[in-house]
Each structure stands twice: as structure tokens, then as C-alpha cells.
Amino acid sequence: MITCSAPGKVYLFGEHAVVYGQSAICCAIDLRTRVQATKHDSIVIESVLGTTALDFEIHPYVSSVIEKMKGHANIEGVRIQIRSELPVGSGLGSSAAVTVATLQALNQLYACNLQLEDIANIGHTIEREIQGNASPTDTYVSTMGGVVLIPERRKLKDLDCQLVIGNTRKSSSTKDLVSNVAQLRQEFPDIIDPILDNIGKMAHLAEEPVNRYDYETTGKLMNVNHGLLDAIGVGGAELSALVYAARNAGAISAKITGAGGGGCIVALANETSASAVASAIKNIGAEAILTRNTHEGVRLEP
Numbered sequence: 001m002i003t004c005s006a007p008g009k010v011y012l013f014g015e016h017a018v019v020y021g022q023s024a025i026c027c028a029i030d031l032r033t034r035v036q037a038t039k040h041d042s043i044v045i046e047s048v049l050g051t052t053a054l055d056f057e058i059h060p061y062v063s064s065v066i067e068k069m070k071g072h073a074n075i076e077g078v079r080i081q082i083r084s085e086l087p088v089g090s091g092l093g094s095s096a097a098v099t100v101a102t103l104q105a106l107n108q109l110y111a112c113n114l115q116l117e118d119i120a121n122i123g124h125t126i127e128r129e130i131q132g133n134a135s136p137t138d139t140y141v142s143t144m145g146g147v148v149l150i151p152e153r154r155k156l157k158d159l160d161c162q163l164v165i166g167n168t169r170k171s172s173s174t175k176d177l178v179s180n181v182a183q184l185r186q187e188f189p190d191i192i193d194p195i196l197d198n199i200g201k202m203a204h205l206a207e208e209p210v211n212r213y214d215y216e217t218t219g220k221l222m223n224v225n226h227g228l229l230d231a232i233g234v235g236g237a238e239l240s241a242l243v244y245a246a247r248n249a250g251a252i253s254a255k256i257t258g259a260g261g262g263g264c265i266v267a268l269a270n271e272t273s274a275s276a277v278a279s280a281i282k283n284i285g286a287e288a289i290l291t292r293n294t295h296e297g298v299r300l301e302p
């Protein structure tokens with residue numbers, strides 16, 4: 001039996017734009033998905049979504065992992081048990097975390113000797129096949145941990161501030177939101193492409209401030225990024241209410257994280273303002289989660 005875990009993630013910059021090759025800054029967070037793999041007489045997948053065999057409706061990511069790993073090992077029967085701290089379909093990279101943790105658990109269980117780069121690449125392929133179009137960001141950051149500039153895959157300094165996540169508790173499908181942006185871009189390329197370009201430019205502009213722990217400058221750019229996500233149609237009244245509640249409560253910055261449409265916002269806060277920001281989020285009926293950037297990507301668990 002092997003247990004592995006992988007972290008979720010938040011985007012400081014670049015969600016959706018990164019799908020079109022623009023840069024993003026994404027950081028792993030200390031909320032993890034744990035996957036236990038045990039050799040078994042059949043294939044069983046147990047999670048909060050249900051208990052199934054290979055099932056590409058209920059467990060598309062985990063089933064795809066098992067299928068892919070059959071190319072690296074003789075997998076006749078395996079029991080996969082999943083426990084996660086990440087809300088599903090909420091922009092925190094739950095799909096990437098479960099994909100990467102399952103890949104690494106099977107890699108270890110069957111001694112396939114896949115390296116971390118292989119895990120990240122296979123994970124990206126799986127997300128792209130399921131989502132229709134996916135950037136390498138979520139699976140790379142869930143594999144490697146830390147704060148990463150994508151597609152350059154350049155590690156930045158770990159964040160030295162508090163992260164406050166506001167969860168609308170309204171899940172959304174990344175596949176649908178990515179498709180909606182593609183349709184808008186197809187209809188208005190001269191309007192949408194410059195927006196995506198500017199999001200990518202902000203990620204590059206923010207690299208230096210992040211590396212010198214200048215979260216005031218980083219935060220100003222994050223707030224602009226939030227406005228541009230609204231502009232490409234992935235915002236919403238609940239997400240904006242959370243963003244303004246967090247900012248008005250003293251957050252350094254607050255923006256949508258992930259696919260949007262529902263899901264979560266992320267706010268940067270310092271030690272003194274974090275609890276006030278969390279209270280403001282709860283006061284409007286949302287879930288507040290205090291977390292931090294984690295340096296640790298996918299790892300073996302005892």
C-alpha cells in the first residue's frame with residue numbers, strides 16, 4: 001500500500017490567459033488531496049463522489065490515470081482511496097491534485113520510476129484530454145509545489161504572507177468556462193486577445209515584486225487582473241461581492257482564482273488583517289479558508 005498527497009493551488013495571475021500561452025504565476029497551497037493505492041483483485045475507486053470501478057463519468061481524472069499507468073505497469077487490480085481537503089470544482093486545482101497524487105501513488109506502488117517532470121507532463125495530458133484545452137499550470141504546480149511562473153516553469157520566492165480563500169460554495173466546470181472564453185475570443189479576437197496579453201504582461205511585471213516580498217505592488221496588479229477576468233466573462237456577483245468584502249476588510253488584494261464562474265477568490269493578507277478578512281467573507285455567507293503557500297508538491301505520506 002502506498003499513500004501520496006498533492007497540494008491544490010491558487011493563481012496570483014494568469015488563469016485562462018495561460019491556456020493561450022500567456023504567462024501565469026501560480027502557487028501551491030497547504031490544502032492537499034491524499035490518495036492511497038493498494039494492489040487489489042479488481043479496480044475500485046473510492047472518493048467523496050462515490051465508489052466505482054473505472055468510471056469516466058464519475059471519476060474521469062482517476063480513471064484516466066489508471067489507464068495511462070497501464071502503459072507503465074501491469075495493473076490488473078488496484079484500490080484507490082481518496083481523501084481531500086480541497087473543495088471540488090472550486091478553482092483550487094482539485095482535479096490536478098487528485099490526478100498528480102494518483103499518478104505518483106501508482107508510480108511508487110508499481111515502481112515505474114517516473115520522474116516528477118513525467119508526473120507533471122502525464123497529468124497535463126490528462127487534464128487537456130478531459131477539459132478540451134488545459135494549460136500545464138495546475139498539474140505542474142501541484143507536482144512541484146512553491147510559486148511558479150508558467151509556461152517558463154521558473155520558481156519564484158515562496159510567499160511570506162497569509163492567503164485567505166473565499167469559497168462561494170458554487171462549483172463550476174473548468175471545461176465549460178474555458179470553452180466560454182474560447183467562444184468569446186472567437187467572436188471578438190481584437191478585444192479579447194489584448195486582454196489576455198495584458199494578463200500575461202502583469203504576471204511578468206509581478207515577478208520582481210513577488211521575489212522581493214513587495215505584496216503592495218503585487219496586490220495592485222492582482223486587483224487589475226480580477227477586473228480583466230470579469231471582462232472575459234468568468235466573474236459573477238457572488239465572486240465580486242467576496243472580492244470587495246475582502247478588500248474593504250483590509251486585504252492587500254483579492255481576485256478570482258481558477259476557472260471562475262463560481263468557486264473561489266484568493267486574498268493576500270498580512271498577519272494582522274487575515275482574520276478580519278476571513279470574518280468579512282463569512283459575514284456574507286461564504287466559506288473562508290486561511291491557508292499559506294506550500295513549498296511541497298506531490299509527496300509520499302507515511
Ligand SMILES: Nc1ncnc2c1ncn2[C@@H]1O[C@H](COP(=O)(O)OP(=O)(O)O)[C@@H](O)[C@H]1O
Pocket residue numbers: 033047048049058059060061062082083084087088089090091092093094095096098172173174175258259
Ligand atoms: N476528491 C476527489 N475525488 C475524486 N475526484 C475528484 C476529487 N476532487 C476533484 N475531482 C475531480 O476533478 C473534477 C473537478 O475538476 P475541475 O472542474 O477542474 O475543478 P477544480 O477547479 O476543482 O480543479 C471533479 O469533477 C472530479 O472529476
Ligand SMILES: C[C@@](O)(CCOP(=O)(O)O)CC(=O)O
Pocket residue numbers: 014015016017018019090091092093094095133134135136137138174178257258259260
Ligand atoms: C482556467 C484555467 O486557466 C485554470 C483552471 O483552474 P481550476 O481547474 O478551476 O482549478 C484552465 C487551465 O489553465 O487549464
Ligand SMILES: [Mg+2]
Pocket residue numbers: 093094095096138174
Ligand atoms: Mg481543475
